[in-house]
Amino acid sequence: MNTFLSAEKSIYLQISEIIETDILRGILLEDEKVPSTNELTRQYTINPATAAKGINLLVSEGILYKKRGIGMFVSPGAREQILEKRRKAFKEQSIPRLLQEAASIGLSKEEVLHAIESSSVPG
Structure with a gap:
């Protein structure tokens, strides 16, 4: 996840694409925990709500799933x-x-x- 954000596209979309790309590259595997909103916020110096919006987009698409109290994980078949x-x-x-x-x-x-x-x- 050593990617730089650009001004060409909404940051939350870039966050979701970064996570997707990490899944495609095998950096994040099925049922593996993805970086938290706080980790993304620190890494990219962005608003926590923006990081959450990017993650929630992937949840709504079924690419990530939530384990209550633990975090977000890569869905099987993602x-x-x-x-x-x-x-x-x-x-x-x-x-x-x-x-x-x-x-x-x-x-x-x-x-x-x-x-x-x-x-x-x-x-």
């Missing part, structure tokens, strides 16, 4: 749920933006596909 959510967002948001930008600079879908096929995947 990784697969996050992958599905991010794949859907990629298809519905990123690809149309990519194609729109390509069209604005005169690239056809075929040229975009060729560029993708000839590119290497980072990571």
